[in-house]
Amino acid sequence: MSNKEKEMVVKKEPSVISSSVAELELIKAKSTIEQFIYSCSHTMRGPLKSIAGLVNLLEGYEKNSFADPQHYLRSIQTIVSKMEVTLNDLEKFLSSSKQGIALRPIDAEKLVGEILAQFQEGIVNNCIDVRLTVNQSHMFYAERSSFHTILTHLISNAIVYQNEKNSKKLVQISIRISEKSCRVKIKDNGIGMSNAVQPNIFHLFYRGTEKSRGAGVGLYITKEVITKMGGTITFLSKVGEGSSFSILIPNHRPVPKLRSI
Secondary structure (H helix, E strand, O other), X not given: OOHHHHHHHHHHHHHHHHHHHHHHHHHHHHHHHHHXXXXXXXXXXXXXXXXXXXXXXXXXXXXXXXOOHHHXXXXXXXXXXXXXXXXXXXXXXXXXXXXXXXXXXXXXXXXXXXXXXXXXXXXXXXOEEEEEEEEEOOOEEEEHHHHHHHHHHHHHHHHHOOOOOOOOEEEEEEEEEOXXXXXXXXXXXXXXXXXXXXXXXXXXXXXXXXXXXXXXXXXXXXXXXXXXXXXXXXXXXXXXXXXXXXXXXXXXXXXXXXXXX
C-alpha cells in the first residue's frame, strides 16, 4: 500500500467511528422510545379499567342498597391521584433529556427545606425523624432544577419506603460542599432492597416493589441527571435495615478573571 493510500485510510477512520457512535445512539434512542410507549400503555391501561369498573358500579348502585357511592368516588379519586404521579414521572423523563445547563449559586440548606416542605404531611403522619446536616464552606454552583430533581427523588424514596413496623423511622440527609465538589448522603432505616433488586434500580421503568407509586423512572432520571452534571451516585442497601445513597457532584464555581496590567 502506498503512503497516499495509507493517508486516505487514516483520514476515513474518524468519520467511520463518528458514524458508528451516531448509529448506536440512534438505536439506543429508538429502544428507549419503544420502552416508553409500551410502559405508558401498560401503566395506564390497568387504572383506566379500574375506573371504568367503578363507574359501572356507581351507575347501578341504586339496585344495591348496601352500596356506598362515596366509597366508589373515593376509590376513583385514589386511582386518579396515582395516575397523576405516573404522568408527572413520565413528563420528567421526557424533559430530563432536554434540560440545558444554567449554572447558578445554590443555597443547599434552603433548597432541602423547600423539598421537605412538600413531604411534610407524609413526614408528620408517619412520625419520621428527619435530620439535616449541611456543611457549606463555599457557594455551590450547579443547574438548580437538576439538583432539585435529584434531591426530590431520593428524599421522596427515603420517606415512601419506610418500614411501617419500625417504632423509630429515620431519614438522615447530610450535605458537604467544598470549593471543588458537593457530597450528598441520604440514608434511611426503611425496608431496604434485596440483592436481586439492586442491579436493576437505575433501569428505565423498573419497579422493585409494590410500594412504588410511579412509572419506575425516578431513579433512572436521577442517575441520568447526575451523569449529565458530571457526577456519580452509589448506594448501599439491606433488606429490613434501609438504604443509603451517596452523590458526588462537581462544584462549577466560576473562575475569577485576571485583570490585565
